[in-house]
Amino acid sequence: MPRDARPTRTRIIEAAAKLYYGEGIRSVSVDAVAEKARVTKRTLYYHFKSKDDLIAAYLDARDQPNLKTFARWFQDTKGSLPAKIEGIFTNLAKSARHPKWKGCGFLRTAAELAGLPGHPAMKIGARHKSNVESWLAGVMSDGGIGNAGDLARQIVILLDGAFSTTLIHRDPAYIEAAGRAAAGLVKARIGKRR
Structure with a gap:
């Protein structure tokens, strides 16, 4: 499978956007966002210090x-x-x-x-x-x-x-x-x- 050329942070925000918009922010776990973005939870936390930080980035985008x-x-x-x-x-x-x-x-x-x-x-x-x-x-x-x-x-x-x-x-x-x-x-x- 070819590697996704988009920057990791962008992939995470896009995954969060799909899940948060579709299901709501409270019902979507960080694990679900990491899985959708095809990154580890550790990688997600490297780019975002918390779920709150990720939610803010989703809206900012x-x-x-x-x-x-x-x-x-x-x-x-x-x-x-x-x-x-x-x-x-x-x-x-x-x-x-x-x-x-x-x-x-x-x-x-x-x-x-x-x-x-x-x-x-x-x-x-x-x-x-x-x-x-x-x-x-x-x-x-x-x-x-x-x-x-x-x-x-x-x-x-x-x-x-x-x-x-x-x-x-x-x-x-x-x-x-x-x-x-x-x-x-x-x-x-x-x-x-x-």
């Missing part, structure tokens, strides 16, 4: 790819700023229809670690949500919307609520409804500046 996906969905949607914001939700709803979709890995991890607010993964999750909010504020500010930070925060609340409600009901129509609400908020803000 999701930050930029998730932001790039939102940016791509925004850019690929034709039309006005409200349509582009709604396009993020429309594409998310398409993703949620996939049988392996399990919601937002950041929110699911936060739910599992709710009693550990100082956990490094909680800090990374908070940073990711702030990054999404900042990115949204930037695209709306570029679109001529004043006080874009406040509007971005409202859209993040809709986005996270849509993730959670869809995970509970298994119905992506909740994401689409949140997208229409987000577009309505943007349209209302555009209407106020005229």
Whole structure:
């Protein structure tokens, strides 16, 4: 069998991502991650000082790819700023229809670690949500919307609520409804500046 050319740390994070996203962080042992990554437990602990360190690395590795996906969905949607914001939700709803979709890995991890607010993964999750909010504020500010930070925060609340409600009901129509609400908020803000 040919040797995997990816760096060991990367293989471990990718294995952890598949298992943690699919099964949850608490139900997946370090042994299971090591086995999936095809490394020994000792090798895993050489790269990560603890399971908590590995959980943090898993979330950290999701930050930029998730932001790039939102940016791509925004850019690929034709039309006005409200349509582009709604396009993020429309594409998310398409993703949620996939049988392996399990919601937002950041929110699911936060739910599992709710009693550990100082956990490094909680800090990374908070940073990711702030990054999404900042990115949204930037695209709306570029679109001529004043006080874009406040509007971005409202859209993040809709986005996270849509993730959670869809995970509970298994119905992506909740994401689409949140997208229409987000577009309505943007349209209302555009209407106020005229």
